Amino acid sequence: MAFKVYVDGQEGTTGLRLFEYLEGRADIELLRIDSALRKDPDERARLLNAADVAFLCLPDAASREAAAMVDNPDTCLIDASTAFRVADDWVYGLPELEAGQRERIRASKRIANVGCHASAFILAVRPLVDAGLLPADYPVSATSLTGYSGGGKSMIADYQADTEGRLQAPRAYALGLEHKHLPEMQRYTGLTRAPIFVPTVGPFLKGLAVTVPLQMSHLKPGTDVGALYEALRQRYAGEPFIRVHAPDDPAGLDGGFFDVQGSNDTNRVDLFLFGNGERQCVIARLDNLGKGAAGAAVQNMNVHLGIDETTGLTAG
Numbered sequence: 001m002a003f004k005v006y007v008d009g010q011e012g013t014t015g016l017r018l019f020e021y022l023e024g025r026a027d028i029e030l031l032r033i034d035s036a037l038r039k040d041p042d043e044r045a046r047l048l049n050a051a052d053v054a055f056l057c058l059p060d061a062a063s064r065e066a067a068a069m070v071d072n073p074d075t076c077l078i079d080a081s082t083a084f085r086v087a088d089d090w091v092y093g094l095p096e097l098e099a100g101q102r103e104r105i106r107a108s109k110r111i112a113n114v115g116c117h118a119s120a121f122i123l124a125v126r127p128l129v130d131a132g133l134l135p136a137d138y139p140v141s142a143t144s145l146t147g148y149s150g151g152g153k154s155m156i157a158d159y160q161a162d163t164e165g166r167l168q169a170p171r172a173y174a175l176g177l178e179h180k181h182l183p184e185m186q187r188y189t190g191l192t193r194a195p196i197f198v199p200t201v202g203p204f205l206k207g208l209a210v211t212v213p214l215q216m217s218h219l220k221p222g223t224d225v226g227a228l229y230e231a232l233r234q235r236y237a238g239e240p241f242i243r244v245h246a247p248d249d250p251a252g253l254d255g256g257f258f259d260v261q262g263s264n265d266t267n268r269v270d271l272f273l274f275g276n277g278e279r280q281c282v283i284a285r286l287d288n289l290g291k292g293a294a295g296a297a298v299q300n301m302n303v304h305l306g307i308d309e310t311t312g313l314t315a316g
């Protein structure tokens with residue numbers, strides 16, 4: 001029997017991408033809302049409660065509303081928004097976070113899908129903290145370069161309407177240093193304070209790379225790039241969607257420049273180390289619509305349902 005799946009927000013950027021993943025899967029029966037009724041609370045409530053798994057691909061406020069509409073104890077919600085990522089009664093939807101996370105995702109009916117920048121940041125930093133190489137009180141900073149689809153329908157429309165080239169230069173944002181992903185970045189890395197985080201959006205549809213610079217002299221004494229690499233490699237051994245590259249791997253570069261789009265159309269996260277004996281940077285790269293959003297949501301659904309985690313997804 002097929003699992004009934006509903007996507008609330010089916011006409012948004014993440015919702016459309018989810019449909020691409022789910023259409024054609026024989027083990028899924030997609031419940032579709034009539035487009036004209038897609039914001040009708042009664043119809044949304046009916047479908048949410050009819051679903052085994054309902055994805056919320058909505059702004060935060062609409063996600064909170066949708067969650068409150070569900071009274072069927074068997075409906076599992078996977079929320080793509082920021083609304084519940086650090087809520088104690090929701091499980092953080094990052095299977096690779098730590099031992100036991102898959103079991104928590106399997107057991108919970110409330111799964112908060114990760115933020116795109118946050119998932120890259122956490123996957124780069126957490127193993128280094130856990131291994132004791134990066135002190136939890138290190139003053140971490142990070143930058144992110146992201147495609148404009150990260151901003152949803154309205155940002156996509158702005159870029160596509162930009163005939164005069166006004167948006168062709170990269171644009172740093174969240175300069176108040178309070179990006180909405182900071183709480184999850186801090187909580188799930190174990191850092192004692194939030195990182196200084198500056199994202200930049202560029203004139204390309206999708207692809208994201210978070211860069212975390214590290215002063216080697218401020219890591220655990222004796223830490224070299226080999227130790228950083230080993231910590232990442234050992235932590236992610238056997239993970240189907242995480243690829244840890246050897247230090248200075250030229251595969252990350254295109255003519256000497258980092259290729260931010262190199263994980264696109266996959267559910268893969270690529271982890272790179274570049275630098276020298278004194279300074280290193282860890283770069284985590286993913287497709288913001290794939291492992292950063294819809295791909296991660298499908299992976300969480302697979303884990304929750306107890307089916308092969310890679311079903312319908314590709315590591316590239």
Ligand SMILES: NC(=O)C1=CN([C@@H]2O[C@H](COP(=O)(O)OP(=O)(O)OC[C@H]3O[C@@H](n4cnc5c(N)ncnc54)[C@H](OP(=O)(O)O)[C@@H]3O)[C@@H](O)[C@H]2O)C=CC1
Nearest residue numbers: 009011012013014039057058062080081149150152153293
């Ligand atoms: N884009 C990305 O890379 C990522 C996005 N996210 C998060 O996922 C969520 C969805 O983002 P995204 O797809 O980019 O956003 P979009 O703006 O592209 O889509 C949001 C959708 O929600 C619909 N919607 C808004 N309010 C309601 C409501 N009250 N009831 C029903 N539907 C409603 C909109 O309807 P309408 O069609 O009328 O506009 C739209 O289709 C957000 O919380 C976002 O932060 C998370 C990770 C990455």
Ligand SMILES: CC(=O)N[C@@H](CCC(=O)OP(=O)(O)O)C(=O)O
Nearest residue numbers: 081082114115116117150151201
């Ligand atoms: C380019 C752009 O604006 N990107 C979005 C990130 C998209 C995302 O991951 O948002 P969620 O927290 O809802 O998951 C931003 O930085 O706010």
